[in-house]
Amino acid sequence: MPDRPPLNLYRPVEPRRPSPRPGAGAPAAPARTLPSLPSIVTQLPPPPPLPAQGRRRPPVELDYEVVLALHSLVSDRVSDNLRGRQVGPDSQRQLTIETTREVVREHIDNRIQAGDQIPLGYEDALTDAVAAQLLGLGRLQPLLDDPQVKNIHVSGHDRVRVEYADGRVDEQTFTAAGSDAELLELLQRRAARDGLSERSLSTSQPILHLRLADGSRMVAAIAVTPRPVVVIRRHRITKVTLDDMVKLGSITPLLADFLKAIVAGKVNTIVAGLAGSGKTTLLRALASEIDREEWFAVMETERELALDPQRHPWAVEFEERQGHGERDAQGRPEGELRLVDLFPAMLRMNMQRVVVGEVRAAEIVSMLDAGATTQGTLSTIHARSADAALTRLAELLLRYGATPTPTGAYMQITGAIDLLIFQRVDKRPGQPDRHYVSDVIELNGLADNGLSVARSHLFRAQEPGGLAMPTGVRPNDHILQALSYGGFDVQRLFPETAAAAGTPWGR
Template sequence: MTERDEQHPHATDPGVAESRPLHAVPAPPAPQDAPDPAVVADVRRVVAEALAARLQAEPVGDDAARRELARGLIAAELAERRRAGVRAGSPTWSRQAELRTSAAVMAALFGLGRLQPLVDDPDVENIEVDGHANVWVCYADGRELQHPPVADSDAELIEILQLLAARAGGAERMFSPAHPALHLRLPDGSRLAAVAWTVARPQVVIRRHRVRDVDLDDMVRLGTLDSVLAAFLRAAVRAGRNIIVTGLQNAGKTTLIRALANEFGPRERFATIEKEYELHLDDLPDRHPRVVPMEAREGSAETDAAGHRAGQVTLSDLVTDALRLNLRRIIVGEVRGAEVLPMLEAMSTGDGSLCTLHARTAQHGIDRIVTLCLSAGIQMTETFAYRLLAGSVDLIVHIELLDDQSGKHRFVSQVVEINGLGEGSRPTTTTVFGPGEDGRAVPLHHPESLARLVRAGFNPSLLAHRAGTWAPWPLHQGDPR
């Protein structure tokens, strides 16, 4: 996918099918002018010392100014090494080699070192590192390639991650034997997760969000929805329905939440609550001038008598705080713990809130919510948990990820309406959309809230399209994530 495709997902050619080889193929050879890691490490050391001395003598608060100062020091150091090579009769560097070395040093100082070029590649979807030398890159077109090492040792890889955690600023993350897991957002919006000390080799996964400014019409073009389902969900958002998006990892839940949120009215005030910023709706001021982005904080290693970390701010804390900020809607990026209770409270007292949840099916999502309620650390019966869910959630939208030899297919397969408690403890439901012959969602039943959706602009005759309006598989194989 090109940079233009990333910014405008509807520009993706739907006629080009994704393909995935049966077996991963070797990585392409390194460029002839690839920088020497030993030279990069040595130049980084010299420049880091010079940069620290300059900043100590004359502090520079602006990050852009610090980077510009570093570029000047790198250029001076490389020029001196080039002159020394000429005096010694050594082969001179090509201009391309010098530029690559300079970029590698900048990446080592301010970025991810040898991982940085992969993060900068617009075609890269996921990066998986199992120790410093076992690096696999998943591309948007389905390829999985092994790449050269990203560090000279596992210890150097851990050092890179520790420096990255230390530069996280106000949302500081720690990475040490006492805190062996690291989760943070990179400057480009990608999400990094790392684990060390509790595993045999350091593990790093970087997930890139290639499509951000996306609405429901774009999701139709990408093949995640058909036109009937898009019209239904658009009306549900406008009608203030509380929606939970379920699916497995990498199914595209976050992207669908972005698309639903981009159907909000431009004057609506709402909050996004995340462990690490991923939605990036505040980066779209033309769409969302009144969004309040909120991010959790891990806290320090010190704990109080109750075992809480000093300075820790949980998702539950943020949801509770958000309820006092005069918001119409609250979006929780992912519900996976005790924050389920304040989230359900927000849904029961407001309208149009959204969240995502890991689940295998829409019905499994119901059980997952109840399980999280029962494990939240307060006294609650299963019957009360189901009652709380039935009074809070209106719709569960499930996304399926089909990954076969023809490529990746991400599509909504179910939309289930919650209709209140039934005779037993479980809520009654209506499967408004269910899997058709190929698994993609097609209309099955009229929702009980149809009148409310009609008032929000939905045309009920669309539900007569019993086969949906999906295009044949080869026409829609875009990757919305």
């Protein structure tokens, strides 16, 4: 940006004395003397004019030159206040919010004394925008605060695509920042401050994976794309149970009871499906059935699950740590810790169950290690079908050196995973997405040729778009024992039993 001559942020005006109330005999209290504020940017424009009397008030419009100038003031004041002090993140956040209100109030006071009229709601909107620039995602923050927003796609600062839960798509209304450079600065600030450990976004590390404060998952890319690209996946449903999944139309009541028993019986389970199919929501629902008193681990490359701490006070979250600085002999940045590095320490903490989160790459090794050495493991993986999920697991094992042969890969899979659930999503333009479970498959060891997995469908959709219904196949002994431990009557899986009881089969 070209250099501009610095002019005063606030107009120099005399302090205002409040007018006495009608009938008040006491003299007015002395006016508060407004503090002297530094020169930062060019003369800022006044707030937008007040609407004409009787007209509907439009949304408050903000000049982001004002927002960025006040952002700089707040940042400087907070830094000065914290210098030499040890303050936790919650206290820092509270100090930032309080300082933002103070600086915006001073700005409004100066504008009023200069003769400007302040529209109703302008001060609150300005405070929110400055706070979002400091603590959130700037101009994108209102979208993160909107419960109806499902996904946000950004390609450069001026191109934003918003997908809503009801199927609407908006490609015209929003911008992410005033320039690509401003967007990059905002992303770098979030990378340094969000998450369990500091991350970076630079030409040497051009991809950023991050869980935002509200639980949304953000992926950003620079240098490897023509302009900065940001994708934010909103997790609109975070506190969810299997009974909630029934109400949402994703599973039948019978399957909900079956899965409750599976979790109670500590069956190793993986959820597969396409991106956006609802795998993470189903994983949260499964995890909601873990007993409140259970001590277990959650291992993720980036924190995303965000299990309810009230429901799971003894869950221990592990997150990969990004390395910085020089690389070691293996080519890894100094300080880097991957899930495979954290796994031995986790086992020494007496964990009986592990939730591994999403398996995309080398974390396949940790997930299968967890399945082979603990019980009740839960995880997810991207795949376009239930059968393709097993093939993808084997391919990842081969790619990341866990085994040299396909037979060895499938042997590891069957030794670590008992049950596979396939989650589907139906997308139609202009309509809400439909998420549902179509298949539940038990794994029964290697197939005869050793190049695939022997499997049985316990639940399967009976028609395209249908919910998973019991197939009448009797589960293997391991699954039966788990179902019995979880209090599930296995006879409910068979049509003749339902007919004798006079109840709809599969429901």
